[in-house]
Amino acid sequence: MSDLIFESPAVPLSTQRRPYLLPVGASLAIGFLLLVIVAAIAPQLFAHSDPLAIVPREAFHPPGWQHWFGTDQSGRDIYSRVIHGARLSLFVGLAATALGMGIAVVLGLLGGLGGARTDRSVGWVLEILFAFPSLILALLFVAIFGSGVGPLIVATGLGAAPGYARMVRGQVLAVRNAGYIEAARALGHSTGRIISRQLLPNAMRPLIVTLTMGVGQAIVWASALSFLGLGARPPAPEWGTMLSMGRDFIANAWWLTFFPGLFIVLTTLSTTVAGRYLQQRLEGRLP
């Protein structure tokens, strides 16, 4: 006779949480992202023509067999431009997010782990950074330091940093007050060990989701800046720049803006879907 009476888990009175995103969606998203990454690393696998080659007599060809996505005002093949643009856009997105996250982790950890005074100072810095809407901050940065890919990355990263920092700080604070941290202290672990082995891993885990979605957002911002002519300059095959180049021809040659825009949307959509899927998997493990 068992000593244990196994308590059956209580039947929930409301239905179980239904996952909104079928794994189908998540696999499509992740699949697309992988394709984009491959395109960024080795664009020649997908496109064979030179994205910068000017062929004036083939200007404004609509999408067809020779040019899948059509050609732009100088006869450049849009399809190969979009593929080659993946590298630039992805690079900017990743770099900006990395920069933003880097700043955010430093600030967030200081605020979350330090004493009350450090936290207040960090809170102050964040409020100041936050006082500027992200694009304004980016514009200001570009105004002072000029346009180009480098300032673009820094500007986008700076714009994202305050939001991430707030999140990091919130996470660190939440974990710091968690029951298992107190239990670890009661066991007799040293502070250093608790921070490195338990606090940091637990605090940072949910941020993986934010990072994933953040890359998509960074790509959008960077494209917005390029669209305004303040990022990668034409005729660079960056998606935002392509949108700005094709803007004047919307009425007659819709394909100049449609395809780069589509790729921006699909990439952002994929990062969002993949991020949400990660979040659900993560939450399935957390209490």
Next chain:
Amino acid sequence: MTTTPLSIASHGAPRQRLARLGQRAALRLGGGLLVLWAVATLTFFALRLMPGDPVLAILGGPSGNPTPETIAEVTREYGLDKPLVVQYGLYLARLVQGDLGVSYSQHMPVTRVLAEQAGATLELTLSSLVLAWLLVLALTVFTAGRRGWVGRLASLAETLCAALPHFWLGIVLLAVFAFGLRLFPPAGSDGWATLVLPSIALAVPLAGFIGQVTRESLELTLDQPFILTARTRGLSDSAVRFRHALRHAVLPGISLSGWAIGALISGAVVIEVIFSRKGLGRQLYQAVQAQDLPLTIGISLVVAAGYVVANILVDLMYQWVDPRQQEALA
């Protein structure tokens, strides 16, 4: 010594709630002023980082050709030959008086430019925010927590909307509804018709984002025991959702609205350019292109100030909806 009972039940009269709100507003306003001062200071020092001669930048950028007299005059006026501290003092003094310098690309005081352009941007930002919230409520209140395809479809729609870049949406709307179907004017800032497409372009992605957050919050709320209690009183499902759940569910959304206003202002820059609308966003863009520093700084500062005020208002609204901070001990 006798110990007193450890806390005293508070009297939640509405008058006291207002008093507390007022206190909090004053505190936040003071903090906001401090932030603005810090922002202005940072901007001042950032300007000094710029390569090149500040006098030329103020006077006309690389294309201007000021006379030596003008140079001397500006140098004196801005105290550019004096120590940094004095310059800073002059700068602050001018700011406090409302003098933001003269925009050379527009040939008028920056403050006048702002006065002319701010209204349109404010219009756009507010209408987009309102539209976004209407979309959120319409999409989430009835579809949250339901089994079957309705909830899933709505959630998918939200995810899709949140992923749409607003400038791409703007271009598409322009192409389809303005040039294609000719339903709305493609440019201009007068009348409500010009407000429609730009507002939609800004509101839809925001609605997707806030909608996701609100939906999750609504579902969590609907699982709470007090919702069950409300049902046991005989309330219908919609009454339960609107009268009880909604107030709780919108809290995260309200928190986000502060950030959302910033995102809308950011978005307004691009949207105003696309739709050729009057507004601070487009002005800022043109100022940056023309390297018109006084105007750039001026718009940025004003936008920052407005954003700080907006955040304070959002914070107050949150307090009003959920006055529970004082009960942290219970």
Next chain:
Amino acid sequence: MSQKTLIVEDLNVEFAGQSVVRHLSFTLEPGKTLALVGESGSGKSVTARSLIGLAGEGAVVRARRLSYGGVDLLGLSERQWRRLRGKDIGFVLQDALVSLDPLRPVGKEILEVLETHHWGDRPSRAARVLELLERVGVPEPALRARQRPGELSGGLRQRALIASALALNPGLVIADEPTTALDATVQAQILSVLQGIKAEGSALLIISHDLAVVAQLADEVLVLRHGEVVEQGPMQQVLTAPRHAYTRSLLAAVPAEHARGTRLSADRNQIIAPVARHIDQPVVLQGHGLGKRYVGPDQQVRQVVQGVSFALRAGHTLGIVGESGSGKTTVARMALALLDADDGQVRFLDQPWNGSAPARVVEQQRRPRRRDISVIYQDPLSSFDPRWTVSQILADALDVADTPVAEQPARIRQLLQHVRLPAELGTRRPLQLSGGQRQRVAIARAIASNPKVIVCDEPVSALDVSVQAQVLDLLADLQAELGLAYLFISHDLGVIRHVSDEVLVMRYGQVVEHAPVDQLFEAPQHPYTQRLLGAVPRLPGAGVALKVPPVEPENAVLLFDESRLWKIAI
């Protein structure tokens, strides 16, 4: 005065193909009280909700007959249900803090019932709200009606919740665990309110896991287990002469009725061999004049603990009992030196352990000694790192005890065996375990470093009665085997009576009485202790009548939740 009878015949409820309630039948007449008793997963709550048509989405409710006052409840449309709810049938949930809308004043909540059913006009509704609050015994009703649940004490909130269920004088009132999560004295008051409802002629259906509470109110008792009725009959008979083995085991598991040293579960006749409990055992943990202050956000200083002294001997159990806000949790934290003492000092194994200035103890010096004292919490799940498996949790504890990594797997198996868990559980995560299993893992972690003292902070409060019995037996066995001393914190007098050698009664941060367990329970000296003991419901046959303490002004005062007061910083 209602003449409606509730008739239930062969009720079956299914969720997604799984049967949750089977073949349930009973009749409830006006003026009578029926109790559904069972542990978690027994189906009692689902039954209650099915009677009001709120079993949940996806529930399939079938019965041969289900009617109230002649109305067939099986065929009702949602609209017809809504007319019934709140008006003919009232429902009271547990824990008013979450069962009332936290953002609305309680007066509005009560008003809502009246508005929904279009009762009276505005002024008469307002008057009725005040009338109802008075009826359930809320002092200063006009003031309280404007306050939100968070601003009221536990007892007042619960009364307000009951008031909202009674608003339209329903003939049937269903109460789902109405007294759980309440202090003993408050619980007694709520019970008297429910008795009042009975007296006024309504039928009362009580759902509870607490047999003693049921004994105070019920005329008839149904015992449920895994969705089926195992016993049904008049209260006196079921609770004094049960026929079914499960009912007998439930009664046997109630700690208050069983002396120290007897088992509560399984083999009840076997006495646990006690470690020689002499008074000349060395004192392992003692506190002198402990005090702790808390400065609130309004800059007001509150004395949370004052002048508390105690002495714990090896192999003994010292019980600390008190209601919420009494300071007992804070004392536990100070005993563990997780909180610095503002006044007084703690000595552990005859060395300074925790002291106020100038006798402060530095954490660096203290840390190596922490392996000799452990802690078990009320909610073990939140004390586990969410990423870790059971083995990892135990390995982490073994690291502190300097067990070499190579030896750890064997030691982990040993520990699991000690707490009677199968070794395979090592690879599972705490989320996949039941409440009782989690607590056993927490106990295993606590004994991993071979401590001398274990501080138990409400370790069984969140467990079902039968699981509680097993855990208490386990703790007793371990104490006998390993010579452990326990500092046992609880609000449950019955548990304290069962486990302790000596008891400290705390109130408002001070010790009001300190005595050996038998002396305290048989001849309490302090009026508060007497009141407390009188307010605890006992099973029939215990011979002690329930005494309802009056609503004192202090009971209306907000006492705070200690567990949220302190942030244990690292």
